[in-house]
Amino acid sequence: MQVTAGPFRRIYDPSDGETHPWYINDHTVIRDGAGLWHLFGITHPEPADPWDETQFAHATAEHLLGPWTKQPPALNVDREYGETHLWAPYVVDGGAGYAMFYDGGGEDRTGTAMNLATSTDLRQWTRHPQGPVFRDGYDARDPMVLRLADRWVMYYCATSEPAGGNHVVAYRTSTDLVHWSERAIAYTDPATGTGAGPTESPFVVRHNDFWYLFVGPRPDYVGTDVFRSSDPLHFRVQDRVGHVDAHAAEIVTDDGDWWITTAGWGQGGVHIAPLHFADPT
Numbered sequence: 136m137q138v139t140a141g142p143f144r145r146i147y148d149p150s151d152g153e154t155h156p157w158y159i160n161d162h163t164v165i166r167d168g169a170g171l172w173h174l175f176g177i178t179h180p181e182p183a184d185p186w187d188e189t190q191f192a193h194a195t196a197e198h199l200l201g202p203w204t205k206q207p208p209a210l211n212v213d214r215e216y217g218e219t220h221l222w223a224p225y226v227v228d229g230g231a232g233y234a235m236f237y238d239g240g241g242e243d244r245t246g247t248a249m250n251l252a253t254s255t256d257l258r259q260w261t262r263h264p265q266g267p268v269f270r271d272g273y274d275a276r277d278p279m280v281l282r283l284a285d286r287w288v289m290y291y292c293a294t295s296e297p298a299g300g301n302h303v304v305a306y307r308t309s310t311d312l313v314h315w316s317e318r319a320i321a322y323t324d325p326a327t328g329t330g331a332g333p334t335e336s337p338f339v340v341r342h343n344d345f346w347y348l349f350v351g352p353r354p355d356y357v358g359t360d361v362f363r364s365s366d367p368l369h370f371r372v373q374d375r376v377g378h379v380d381a382h383a384a385e386i387v388t389d390d391g392d393w394w395i396t397t398a399g400w401g402q403g404g405v406h407i408a409p410l411h412f413a414d415p416t
Contacts, residue, residue, distance in 0.1 A: 137233070137363070137376040137412070137413040137414070137415070138361040138363075138376055138377025138379070138411070138412055138413070139377060139379070139410075139411045139412070139413075140209075140348060140379045140380075140381070140408040140409065140411065141269050141408045141409040141410075141411070141413055142396050142408055143241070143380075143381075143397060143407065143408040144290055144406060144407060145195075145201070145358070145404050145405070145406045145410070146199075146200055146201045146203060146223030146404075146405055146406065146407050146414060147174060147194050147196075147201065147203040147402065147404050147405040148403060148404035148405075149178055149192055149194075149205065150183065150403075150404070151205065152205065155180050155181070156180065156181040156403075157178055157179065157180050157181065158178065158179060158180075158183070158340075158394055158398070158400050158401065158402065158403075159174075159177065159178055159192055159399075159402075159405050159406070160176060160177035160178075160179075160185075160188070160223075160383055160398055160399050160400060160405075161172060161179065161222065161223035161224075161277055161336060161383040161398075161406055162176025162192075162224070162383065162385060162398055162405060163175050163176065163224050163225045163226045163235075163385060163397070164199075164385055164387050165226045165231065165233070165257070165398065166228075167256075167257055167305045168388075169334075169361065170197070171195055171196070171197060171200070172195060172196045172197070172198070172199055172203075172227070173191065173193065173194070173195055173257045173294075174190050174192070174193070174194045174195070174196075174405065175193055175209050175224045175226060175235070176190070176191065176192045176221055176224065176265070177191065177221065177223060177224075177321075178190060178191065178192035178208075180290065180403065181400070182400070182401070183400035183401070185220070185222070186219075186220060186250065187220070187319070188220050188221060189211060189212035189213065189221055189225050190208040190209075190210065190211045190220060190221060191208055191209040191210045191221055192208065192209070193205075193206040193207065193208060193209040193239070193258075194206055194383060197273070197415065199394065199395035199407070200407065201388065204339045206258070206266065207256075207369075208239075209224070209260055210224075210235075210260055211391040212239075212342075212404045213262065213279040213333070216239070216250075216262060217239065217248060218239040218240055218241075218248070218250070219240035219242070220238070220240060221237060221238075221239065221240075222237060222240070222276050222277075222380075223237060223238055223276050223277040223278065223336075223383075224236070224237040225237070225277075225278045225279050225280055225299045226257070227280045227281075227287075227312070227345070228335065228375070228409060229374055230244075230408075231341070232235075232253055232254060232255045233253065233254045233255070233257055234250060234251060234252075234253055234280075234312045235252045235253070235254070236248075236250070236253070236268075236278040236280060236289065236363070237250055237278070237279075238250070238274075238275070238276035238277070239267065241270070241298050243263075243270075243272075243299040244249065244272060244273055244274050244330075245272035245273055245298050246270040246271070246297065246379075247270060247271060247274055247275045247276060248263065248266070248267035248270055249267055249269050249270065249271065249275065249278060249291070250266075250267050250268070250287075250315065251263040251267075251268050252313070255374060256396055258385065259356040263313065266312060268292050268314075268315055269307065269315050271291070271293050271297065271305065271318060272294065272297035272298065273293065273294045273297060273298060273299050273329045273330065274293075274295060274329070274382055275291055275293040275305070276291060276292060276331050277285060277291055277292045277335050277336050277337060278291045278318075278334075279288070279291070279337055279338050279339065280312075280338060281340075281367075282357055282391050283308075283367060284325070285310070285372065286308045286309065286310055287308065287309045287310070287312055288305055288306055288308050288339075289307050289308075289309070289315065290306045290321060290337040290339055290366070291305055291306070291337065292304060292317070292330070292332070292334045292336070292337055292350075294312055294327075294328070294329065294372055295320070295323065297330040298329070299327070299328060299364060300326060300327055301322075301324060301326070301327050302324045302326050302327065302332030302334040302388060303320050303321075303322060303323050303324065303335040304320070304322040304334050304348065304350060304370070304378050305318045305320055305321070305377055306318065306319055306320075306321045306368060307319070313314060315383045319368070321337075321339075321348070321367075321368050321369060321370055322334065322337075322348060322350070322362065322369075322370040322371075322372075323372075324372060324378040325372065330374050331353065331356075331359075333350070333352065333353045334350050334387075335350070335351060335383070336349070336351055336359070336382075336383045336410055337349070338350075338382070338384060338385060338386050340386050342393075342412045342414060343414045344365070345360075345363050345364065345365060345414055346364050346365070346366065346370075347361055347362070347363055347364075347367060347368040347376075347377075347412070348361070348362045348364070348370045349384050349386060349395075350362070351360050351377075351382065351383075351384070352382055356382055356399065356400075357380055357381065357382045357399065357402070358378065358379075358380060358382070358399065359377055359378065359379045359380075359381045359384045359395075359397075360377070360378050360380070361374050361375065361378065361379070362374045362376065362413070363376045379395055379397075379408075379410075380397070381395055381396070381400055381408075382395035382397050382398065382399035383396075383397065384396060384397055386410065387407075392409065393409065393411070393412070394407050394409060394410055395407070395408055395409075396408075397409040
């Protein structure tokens with residue numbers, strides 16, 4: 136394998152100070168302008184109850200490896216806004232402030248709400264007043280956003296048709312983080328279905344001259360496969376170049392070092408490991 140990880144170590148346990156074990160599932164890590172690290176993620180008391188996941192955890196640290204300090208929840212579900220749950224936040228620095236994209240649910244799983252909240256300090260968040268920035272299915276979720284030339288690209292997991300089909304990594308583009316294009320497909324998996332599938336938690340990074348897509352769970356709950364391409368908008372199943380024992384993996388860089396995280400139901404918090412690339416010559 137050409138993409139591997141070292142040993143994992145736990146950096147944050149949401150159960151600390153609680154009378155009952157809690158979990159962190161899909162999460163996001165970002166460093167603010169003052170150098171402080173912020174972690175946001177799905178959280179809930181054990182055991183897993185995804186339809187009752189109604190708040191986003193927030194923790195901060197001066198150093199990526201900790202110690203991390205629990206903060207008040209970043210968001211709580213807003214029923215009047217149409218939210219039925221809060222899943223899989225991703226936070227990006229848009230230049231004039233921070234944007235958090237997340238799955239807000241809704242009654243129609245073929246038209247799940249992709250919601251947006253904004254902040255200037257990563258502590259106080261305001262939902263986009265016009266509602267979801269788009270809807271998609273089936274259970275479209277797990278957004279990840281990067282800057283590509285003169286536009287933003289949002290990757291997320293979905294199915295080939297909103298009512299089901301092949302599990303895919305879809306993407307949309309934007310120039311302002313508010314108005315998004317119609318969807319296109321970056322990766323199509325042979326597996327078919329509706330809800331949970333093997334294209335969750337997509338994360339795309341560039342390393343030297345190649346682009347890498349991290350996606351899972353594959354083949355089990357704690358498993359992430361890595362695919363390599365010269366095109367950040369097109370990956371193929373035969374281009375698999377790595378596997379890491381991680382769930383809901385996020386890729387983080389810190390002073391030139393690459394890291395990969397793992398979390399999830401029953402995982403005891405968030406763990407991190409060094410990430411290694413062996414690009415082809």
